[in-house]
């Protein structure tokens with residue numbers, strides 16, 4: 424057995440727990456930079472939280488210039504505000520973009536420019552300023568993961584900074600903060616969380632040695648990530664549609680936030696794979712949000728991976744409550760993929776890349792650029808090369824997963 428957990432020092436979950444932030448901040452220092460966006464800054468709830476922080480005597484500045492999908496340029500004002508304040512710690516509050524911004528700003532305040540020198544894995548030289556992360560979507564899991572994703576105008580694709588040093592010090596997950604998410608955002612961010620959990624659970628398993636944990640930020644499937652991933656799939660599967668259909672369903676909101684937190688714990692160690700690799704170029708061309716692109720890919724990725732990940736897909740099906748045919752793995756895998764397709768359809772996820780807005784003439788470019796995310800591609804349970812990536816993208820574009828070959832490929836990707 425092999426297992427790895429990497430996690431914030433404190434993870435706090437529960438309705439109303441956002442008000443615990445004051446003492447969490449005071450325990451870390453006396454000057455706090457708060458990173459958020461204009462929407463939340465204008466919200467009364469935000470003002471109440473700032474009152475709580477003020478009451479502890481911690482001095483703070485608010486930087487509310489974060490934009491969705493995190494253009495790198497939107498970090499600059501936050502770094503300046505942090506320097507003027509002499510920030511000792513950073514609070515990121517908002518969707519994944521705000522939390523990723525807080526992580527990147529805490530990195531730049533500790534180690535200086537340029538941001539591009541940290542792109543990739545293990546490029547962060549040491550601890551950043553401590554980050555408190557408070558998500559308002561369910562979600563990216565960024566409150567517990569070792570990665571921040573930014574859109575750099577000099578690069579064609581979004582880029583990741585992946586390092587255990589980026590894991591926030593404290594995650595405070597209060598599902599009440601998600602009650603204002605409209606159905607579209609609930610669907611997009613919830614679908615992202617579902618893909619995190621399923622990709623973490625079906626990702627390749629490495630033969631570990633004593634170097635594994637130091638050589639890879641994303642080390643592949645293991646005993647601890649499996650526990651988190653399966654639990655996440657159960658919570659998200661049981662509540663995504665309800666949270667989408669009824670934004671005021673408090674139980675569904677709590678389960679979604681708990682599921683996305685566990686999904687973050689799972690993929691933050693195990694990693695994600697082809698859905699995420701393909702989304703980066705697809706997002707650039709279609710200008711669609713991250714969660715929609717990864718979810719549109721999911722049924723096709725599972726169909727592609729079924730020769731190598733059949734038993735794991737069966738366990739995904741069990742966690743989702745799909746009927747299991749003991750005598751036939753194939754039938755259960757098929758029912759599981761169908762179940763996921765139908766769930767995604769009901770929450771408004773496009774059923775093909777064509778429906779997502781991708782032009783047929785761009786499929787070669789997408790396949791080529793998806794292969795550039797080597798840290799994700801190497802995690803796929805079925806080895807994938809340029810040609811098979813092109814077949815996968817083609818099938819996902821046509822909306823026909825039966826175009827994919829299901830003949831078994833026994834060698835492991837890593």
Ligand SMILES: NC(=O)c1ccc[n+]([C@@H]2O[C@H](COP(=O)([O-])OP(=O)(O)OC[C@H]3O[C@@H](n4cnc5c(N)ncnc54)[C@H](O)[C@@H]3O)[C@@H](O)[C@H]2O)c1
Pocket residue numbers: 460462463490491492493517518519520521523559560562563564565568569570571572600601602603604605608611612615713714
């Ligand atoms: N670091 C990670 O581990 C990780 C993982 C997956 C995705 N990401 C990144 O996270 C970003 C996506 O994050 P996201 O899906 O949370 O969306 P987001 O942060 O981009 O926010 C999208 C929009 O939703 C609004 N919003 C957020 N919370 C709201 C609420 N409670 N009520 C109403 N509106 C609200 C925001 O103001 C914004 O306009 C992408 O940049 C993606 O690349 C990071």
Ligand SMILES: [Fe+2]
Pocket residue numbers: 563615619699713717
């Ligand atoms: Fe994601």
